[in-house]
Amino acid sequence: MLKIDNINVYYGAIHAIKGVSLEVTEGEIVTLIGANGAGKSTVLKTISGLLRSKTGEINFMGENISTLPSHKIVERGLAHVPEGRRVFLQMTVQENLEMGAYTQKNRDTDADMEQVFALFPRLLERRKQIAGTLSGGEQQMLAMGRAMMSRPRLLMLDEPSMGLAPLLVEQIFAIIQEMNKKGTSILLVEQNAQMALSIADRAYVLETGSIAVSGTGEELIESDKIRKAYLGG
Amino acid sequence: MKRIGKRLRSNLVIYGLVVVTYVVLQMVMGSGHISSSLQGQLVPICVYVVMAVSLNLTIGVLGELSLGHAGFMSVGAFTGVVACIALEGIISLGAVRMAVSMLIGAACAALAGVLIGIPVLRLSGDYLAIVTLAFGEIIKNIINCLYVGIDHRGLRISFLTSAAALELAEGGRVIIDGPMGISGIKKLSTFTMGFALILITLFIVLNLIYSRSGRAIMALRDNRIAAESVGIPATKYKMMAFVTSAALAGAAGTLYALNYSTVTAAKFNFNTSILILVFVVLGGLGNILGSIIAATVLTILPEMLRQFNDYRMLVYAVVLILVMLATNNDDFKGLLYQIRGKILARNGTKGKEGAVNE
Numbered sequence: 001m002l003k004i005d006n007i008n009v010y011y012g013a014i015h016a017i018k019g020v021s022l023e024v025t026e027g028e029i030v031t032l033i034g035a036n037g038a039g040k041s042t043v044l045k046t047i048s049g050l051l052r053s054k055t056g057e058i059n060f061m062g063e064n065i066s067t068l069p070s071h072k073i074v075e076r077g078l079a080h081v082p083e084g085r086r087v088f089l090q091m092t093v094q095e096n097l098e099m100g101a102y103t104q105k106n107r108d109t110d111a112d113m114e115q116v117f118a119l120f121p122r123l124l125e126r127r128k129q130i131a132g133t134l135s136g137g138e139q140q141m142l143a144m145g146r147a148m149m150s151r152p153r154l155l156m157l158d159e160p161s162m163g164l165a166p167l168l169v170e171q172i173f174a175i176i177q178e179m180n181k182k183g184t185s186i187l188l189v190e191q192n193a194q195m196a197l198s199i200a201d202r203a204y205v206l207e208t209g210s211i212a213v214s215g216t217g218e219e220l221i222e223s224d225k226i227r228k229a230y231l232g233g
Numbered sequence: 234m235k236r237i238g239k240r241l242r243s244n245l246v247i248y249g250l251v252v253v254t255y256v257v258l259q260m261v262m263g264s265g266h267i268s269s270s271l272q273g274q275l276v277p278i279c280v281y282v283v284m285a286v287s288l289n290l291t292i293g294v295l296g297e298l299s300l301g302h303a304g305f306m307s308v309g310a311f312t313g314v315v316a317c318i319a320l321e322g323i324i325s326l327g328a329v330r331m332a333v334s335m336l337i338g339a340a341c342a343a344l345a346g347v348l349i350g351i352p353v354l355r356l357s358g359d360y361l362a363i364v365t366l367a368f369g370e371i372i373k374n375i376i377n378c379l380y381v382g383i384d385h386r387g388l389r390i391s392f393l394t395s396a397a398a399l400e401l402a403e404g405g406r407v408i409i410d411g412p413m414g415i416s417g418i419k420k421l422s423t424f425t426m427g428f429a430l431i432l433i434t435l436f437i438v439l440n441l442i443y444s445r446s447g448r449a450i451m452a453l454r455d456n457r458i459a460a461e462s463v464g465i466p467a468t469k470y471k472m473m474a475f476v477t478s479a480a481l482a483g484a485a486g487t488l489y490a491l492n493y494s495t496v497t498a499a500k501f502n503f504n505t506s507i508l509i510l511v512f513v514v515l516g517g518l519g520n521i522l523g524s525i526i527a528a529t530v531l532t533i534l535p536e537m538l539r540q541f542n543d544y545r546m547l548v549y550a551v552v553l554i555l556v557m558l559a560t561n562n563d564d565f566k567g568l569l570y571q572i573r574g575k576i577l578a579r580n581g582t583k584g585k586e587g588a589v590n591e
């Protein structure tokens with residue numbers, strides 16, 4: 001459903017992404033791992049139209065989206081949960097979720113919201129709370145729930161486990177799997193390679209702007225090289 | 234549903250206060266119990282209220298700093314008066330001519346807003362402050378060099394020359410005379426006109442804020458990256474808020490200029506922009522009623538405190554510095570959000586009304 005072919009992204013003179021190609025097939029969980037500064041967030045931002053690639057093509061559901069503005073890309077069913085829990089701090093939980101349905105102009109969003117609350121019961125308890133006062137984990141859940149409100153076919157998550165306690169990380173990953181089971185394909189960027197590889201169908205390893213290794217999640221967990229570099233042993 | 238009720242109520246409070254104030258003042262004026270100095274200030278108060286509310290749209294609701302709001306006022310003032318004079322023989326009824334002039338003033342200011350907005354609002358960062366600051370100064374200088382006259386052939390315009398270069402025919406009249414500005418204006422502005430403009434401004438601004446577009450604009454202010462990630466077209470909504478704000482300032486400029494017999498570009502300088510900014514900041518960012526009250530009180534106050542007038546700018550400076558610190562310091566901002574969040578959480582849904590009022 002998503003096919004990226006040879007993209008090159010620059011920040012001024014810095015060549016951040018060097019000829020990356022990757023693919024997500026319908027129904028998959030694909031993870032993109034790599035060290036700090038490897039360019040993972042840059043890849044996601046380029047896919048969602050916040051950055052532009054100098055070359056290559058980004059194809060989503062058979063359409064070249066590499067020149068579309070970001071709001072058009074969201075309308076096509078490709079949602080991005082950016083790094084660092086970007087919620088609307090001054091709005092309530094419910095208002096945040098309503099903003100997530102921004103592209104769903106004429107649709108009744110109540111059912112979507114019920115689904116989000118079913119995935120994240122904690123948000124239901126706090127639907128009237130101002131998002132700025134949520135804990136970090138709750139904000140992450142809210143950012144994910146908000147993205148679900150746009151009814152994405154493909155959801156891109158940038159480090160959802162960042163700064164969360166192990167128990168919460170497990171919860172978040174369980175929810176990602178559940179979302180996937182309900183039909184949303186997932187492109188997951190993670191520092192927590194162990195967890196990411198354990199739920200991923202396929203994985204790509206990014207090293208200083210290029211794909212170094214790719215394979216199924218299991219293959220990469222078994223690989224010595226990956227274990228040394230990213231799994232701490 | 235409940236939320237809509239609350240919104241309606243807080244809007245009704247604003248409209249109600251404005252209408253009641255107008256009616257009371259009209260009654261007091263009718264009975265002759267109003268000082269002539271206050272009476273002379275009624276139109277300027279209306280002008281500054283519209284200026285403050287419209288600037289609040291850019292600063293409080295959109296969250297972009299504009300330091301040249303008086304520039305849009307200037308564009309509206311000069312184009313509005315030129316239109317008014319040019320239309321003298323065509324529309325004889327003063328109030329109608331003035332309303333049309335205000336529309337033209339607003340349209341020209343909106344155009345200026347579009348020209349500034351297209352390059353600047355695409356960028357993220359504090360570029361708007363710098364560009365609007367420059368805009369205010371540039372407009373002032375352009376008008377100082379501008380000569381416009383009218384004769385039977387129509388409007389004649391000349392730049393960087395003198396009024397003589399207009400080569401007006403017999404019976405022609407100079408309208409804008411370079412640095413001398415416009416003189417011999419027929420005073421058309423009335424308190425009722427000002428009141429009407431305030432109501433129109435409130436109608437436009439409040440409707441925008443509580444619309445789907447308004448939500449999108451505030452989402453952009455809260456967190457641009459998150460807003461873009463949910464599919465909000467950032468440039469479109471920034472332009473919408475900024476251009477609306479400019480247009481309203483243009484209409485206020487026409488109202489202002491048509492209240493005096495002469496108007497010069499120097500009136501709409503940086504100090505005026507800052508004065509309006511102070512109204513907005515003191516009234517509360519995003520707080521429309523606050524802007525109305527601050528603009529009113531701070532326009533009347535200097536008259537009443539004439540003996541302290543010298544210290545006014547000093548107080549402004551101190552307040553501005555404090556507010557700059559407060560809004561640019563993330564720790565401080567976070568603290569405010571937390572305190573606010575706690576208060577709102579305690580009051581439950583009561584906080585809804587405050588959604589626009591931070």
Ligand SMILES: Nc1ncnc2c1ncn2[C@@H]1O[C@H](COP(=O)(O)OP(=O)(O)OP(=O)(O)O)[C@@H](O)[C@H]1O
Nearest residue numbers: 011014016034035036037038039040041042043191
């Ligand atoms: N706005 C920017 N301007 C200049 N360079 C940037 C910018 N954003 C990122 N970079 C650089 O691009 C490279 C890739 O950054 P990116 O944020 O994509 O890394 P990442 O893989 O997401 O890292 P992390 O795991 O730490 O989030 C880094 O070297 C970074 O310094």
Ligand SMILES: [Mg+2]
Nearest residue numbers: 040041042083
């Ligand atoms: Mg990153």
